[in-house]
Amino acid sequence: MDKRTILNSTHFEITLKRLASQLKENHQSFENSVLIGLQPRGIHVLERLKKILEADLKKPLLCGQLDITFYRDDFRRREQPIIPSVTNIDFIIENKNVVLIDDVLFSGRTIRSGLDALLAFGRPNKVELLAFIDRRFERHLPIQADYIGKTVDTLSSQRVSVEWKEIEGEDQVLLYTQETKNA
């Protein structure tokens, strides 16, 4: 497995700060806005952005975690059922401006499920999408992010892994390539 670094810890931090600034630019004081991270890995992006924004705005933001397991379109098309994670949204999103947050935007199917799952909590005024890494050219559905940390061009056989200080020990984004026999 060939491994290449897409973002090192310095760029990782800069990217997060830029995303936070972009969010602030569009949502100002977050009066009517909520941030919702998609389980399982989107919540790490959410937690970091929340930390940066709350320090900046000096007030708590309304944040939630959304699990989309039961809304997926690949149920029974996978070998193993997916074990759901926790959904933690203790507010109604009726008329709110929602920012959906995920770590990697790939086929767009997770986001489609996320939009479905979101409707169970009310009718939002507006939904935006923030993707830390956007693997463009790999989309199966017409879905684009409004905020992008970094865009990468990848093959579908490659794997992008966003790693976190809190979990893997280091902030970085890696690209794994399966080595072919001829190479």
Add this chain to the structure above:
Amino acid sequence: MHNLSVEHLIGIKDLTKHDIELIFKTADSFKQVINRPIKKVPSLRDITIANLFFENSTRTRLSFELAEKRLSADVINFSASSSSVTKGETLIDTVNNILAMKVDLVVMRHPNPGAAKFLSERIKAKVVNAGDGTHEHPTQALLDAYSIREKHGDDFKGKKVVIVGDISHSRVALSNIFCLQKLGAEVMVCGPTTLIPKFIGELGVKIEHNLRNALEWCDVANMLRIQLERQEIQFFPSLREYSMLFGLDKKLLDSLDKKITIMHPGPINRGVEISSDVADSDQSIILQQVENGVAVRMAIIYLLASKIDRS
């Protein structure tokens, strides 16, 4: 392994401890779902489920039907009293007719022990046993254990549960014994000698004929209903006498030096096995059991449906 080890849910006897824990974990998520403003998820929208009830049931049938609908499955209902079974059709013929309508999963209650197993060996659809005679009632046992877990925490080691009442005629008792033992709890049965099966001790359960002693021993008491409809002869002199010896009232409950949890699988005969003030007290989790029943059944159907081969 994130999958059940079984293809059908016939009895708790076939499940592993891991299976039971997987069902509980999945049920946790569904419990969140059914407490939201919109209580429905689209997971099973291409699945058709038949509820075949060859025996009367309100609670279990409603609970299953609601669980199926919350998962967006298509549901057909069948009850024996209003069907061709009364015209002499066999079980296999009835079921094959229903399966010809392309059903993926069958939930069945039947008065004969072993009916669910018989069916699962002969049809392609997944089978969930919703009670087969006096044999097993696995979903009830799972929701009972789930309710205990909710109240007393994940670890069943050392938890003491007493099942009181008509053990001989109860499928709930047998499934509960298997389930609680697999999870590591200690189980006692309590009732009149005539209603305790002769060889039940071989399952490793304690036997007690005095209700007070049983209650002093336990953390949780599961009060069963006297199943008069299954008793072909009289097993005790009168309901009044049964109620005096094995009925739980507030006075007895309050005289214990600890707060035990009271459960009942329903339907309750108020004033027979349990008095009204006990059933409605804060120690009773009877209504939580009903709520958990939907979540647990959603989990079971979801996990079994994930094993249906679409290719």
